[in-house]
Amino acid sequence: MYYIGYDIGSSSIKVALVEAETGKKIIVLNEPQNEMEIVSLQPDWAEQDPEIWWQHICVATKRAIREANIDASKIKGVGISYQMHGLVVVDENGSPLRNSIIWCDSRAVEIGNTAFTELGEEKCMTHLLNSPGNFTASKLKWVKENEHEVYKKVYKYMLPGDYIAYKLTGEITTTKNGLSEGMLWDYKENKVADWLLDYYGIAPSMTPKIVENFSNQGFLNEKGAKESGLPIDIPVVYRAGDQPNNALSLNVLNAGEVAATGGTSGVFYAVTDATIGKSTRVNNFVHVNFEEKNPRIGKLLNINGAGIQYRWLRNNMGDETYESMNHKAAKIAIGSDGLVVLPFGNGAERMFNNKNIGTHFLNLNLNIHSSSHLFRAALEGIAFSFVYGMECLKDDNATIGVIRAGNDNLFRSEIFSNTVATLIGHEIEIYNTTGAVGAARAVGLTDGDFEKFGSNISKNDHVMTFLPLQNSESYQVAYQKWKKELEIILTHNK
The missing domain is CATH 3.30.420.40 (ATPase, nucleotide binding domain)
Structure with missing residues (x-):
């Protein structure tokens, strides 16, 4: 039996197959062979077509199954890692209304700064643990202010990983960790930060249904299975932004543990159990193993x-x-x-x-x-x-x-x-691991055995x-x- 994991980056889509029992890597590859295009219509803007992500996922999945020479019917679950903070907006048919505004796009900086000033530092830092900043919520506000015809058609907003889960299952859902990456999660109230949406004039109904990590978040429908080459009815079990997922991939799950990334951008991601935000230079996110009674917060320095x-x-x-x-x-x-x-x-x-x-x-x-x-x-x-x-x-x-x-x-x-x-x-x-491998292995965490998960990483990688x-x-x-x-x-x- 196998699990499959995806890592939706801004340069390529990575896919990994692992053995379900041991977590052993079977194959890791990426699509396209050259880097994906980032559209920059103005300085400091960055966009990508989310349909391109899906096309590369389908190609990469079929390649991985073929090159690993495995029986696709033995793949039993899907995990998804994705570029953080991006915005995808879709209509009632689930079709994207515009390119995704991705993580490195800076157009919403002033919108977030103004919100931080007007809503107040204390409110933002005690409830969001962050400034609204240049994150998904502020990007959606930018669309509302600048693309009126697009905004009128918006049914739901999503993070990039939510969109891929939708393409696989036909269900529009999100997660607590995803909402926290967009500055849309209220830690103090343990719910969606509807007060921020209200301030931005965004209808709460645009927020997708929330599903829990390490659970059956949706099952592959006939269309998603046919296009991707995966078996119908297998579950999507896990999704997380690339940095929280990178931390999980490195067995960084407990307070005092830090994951470092040295790719196109650099990141320190430190896990803490303190739900306190102090500095706007450091961002705080719901970690993959967050529980209200046992909080795990990822402090990200980018x-x-x-x-x-x-x-x-x-x-x-x-x-x-x-x-x-x-x-x-x-x-x-x-x-x-x-x-x-x-x-x-x-x-x-x-x-x-x-x-x-x-x-x-x-x-x-x-x-x-x-x-x-x-x-x-x-x-x-x-x-x-x-x-x-x-x-x-x-x-x-x-x-x-x-x-x-x-x-x-x-x-x-x-x-x-x-x-x-x-x-x-x-x-x-x-x-020696990757985000795609971590996402694939995370499918097995429905049993909650993080200790075994971590020991396998130390032993194998x-x-x-x-x-x-x-x-x-x-x-x-x-x-x-x-x-x-x-x-x-x-x-x-x-």
Whole structure:
């Protein structure tokens, strides 16, 4: 028997098949082979057609079944991970009325900031644990204000994962964790934040029915089964945003455990049991195993400009590979001979209160600096941004016990991982897993045995551990120089 998991990213759709009994990976692949298009009609806008996600899911599912050479009838459940904070609006027939406004779109920043001011910091932080910010609710308000003809036809709003669950089952539903990602969940009242919808002038009837995680959230209907290649009547059991799901994939489920991601964007996601919001630079979400009597909150510190910075360098430096870039960077001393890179060129940064400060290459000396210095300074700059983010998390009362990360882009670099581990003073455990694998394994959690789930991850997926280096002085000096340059830019942008 098998479970299947999807991870709906903004660059590709990933699918994984795992053995139901052991969680062993059978196959992991992604579609399309090149990155999916992000439509940007104006600066800082980002949209995708949700039907494209579905098309790639169908292709990827059939590929996975074919290439794994398994009997599709033995797939017994579906788990879904998805890009957070996106907005999909559909009419009464379930058809999308416009492109999805995705996570990195910044058009609703001022709408959320105004709501935070007018509704009051105390109300927002005690009930939402966040500012309404640039999240799903504010994006829906933007549609209401700017696309009147579209808005008049809206039957339901959804998160991206809700839309895929709908395509599979024909049922429009959402989850507590999904609503919390959109700033639509009231932690104090343990229900939908209808007062925020009322403030935005949005009808509460637009909110989908809420289903519980690790339960039968809906069964594949004939249309969803035929198009995807999956068996009819199997359940969708689990769905979560990519960062909470990444945490689950890394066995980050309890207070004091932290998941780190070093992909296009960078993330620290710290689990806590405190339903308190303090800083708007850190966002709080219902974690996948949240219960009212046993709350689990994920504190998310996001860095938009992370791996995308290193990818930009690779794409614009000829025939370099990440391996060759890392090799050249390793030949340069810590601190990159004074060259500083601030890697924040991918839109507004929440940890800077939604300022867009851009990427900066500082102190470039044409007589001494080479491409190798650029590679080292970029890796250090991204690592330093993680360290700065960890300081923000600790300021928000996050407790750090253990840090776990996937064996993905940035954490493959010893320079990056050693720099982060040394400056934050914590071990970083590296695991060879993915969000799609985690979503597939989560299908088996209807039994609630999180301890067994976690032990299987430790047994099957642990790769290595980066330890803080004992001699940290040169790292500290380089970080303080970087931080000083950052603070000058932040002051200038006030």
